[in-house]
Amino acid sequence: MTKLLLSVHVLVAILAVGSITVAASMFPRYALRASGGEEQDGRSAGIAALLHRICRGYALAGLAVPVFGVATGAQLGVLTDAWLIASLALTVIAAALLAMAILPGQQRLLALAAQDLPTQEAARPTATRLTMLTGIFNVLWAIVVVLMIVRPGSTTGA
Secondary structure, eight states: HHHHHHHHHHHHIIIIEEEEEEEHHHHEEEEEEEHTTOOOOOHHHHHHHHHHHHHHHHHHTHHHHHHHHHHHHHHHHHTTTTHHHHHHHHHHHHHHHHHIIIIIHHHHHHHHHHSSSSOOOHHHHHHHHHHHHHHHHHHHHHHHHHHHHOTTTOOOOO
């Protein structure tokens, strides 16, 4: 059972969190381009909207990552290990950042791009902030991955 739980945990993490990190990282560039009013066909606006939907949809799927992670930790008897507690804390911070800052920031940029006379200058501060927040989100997940692999204090010799 542990192998199944761990497999689902890792697969969902790769598919959901990986998709969010890529889509969220690409979003500000396309949203800013859409806010420039340079394009007649609205291609960048469409891409930005798609990237936002990917982030939103995979954020919901990503809820399975800590659920299966905790279930795996319970099976392995490591729920009180410092590396797991730290990983869970970082996961909560990353999820809060996504839900309370990144997704709303994306919605603000999409709203700016949809205005009749959008300007990049109006959108640039939000895009810059969103780029920074997405970078922090990505670094948090990188730290969680390292903690999951290295597992400080582990007796496996890793």
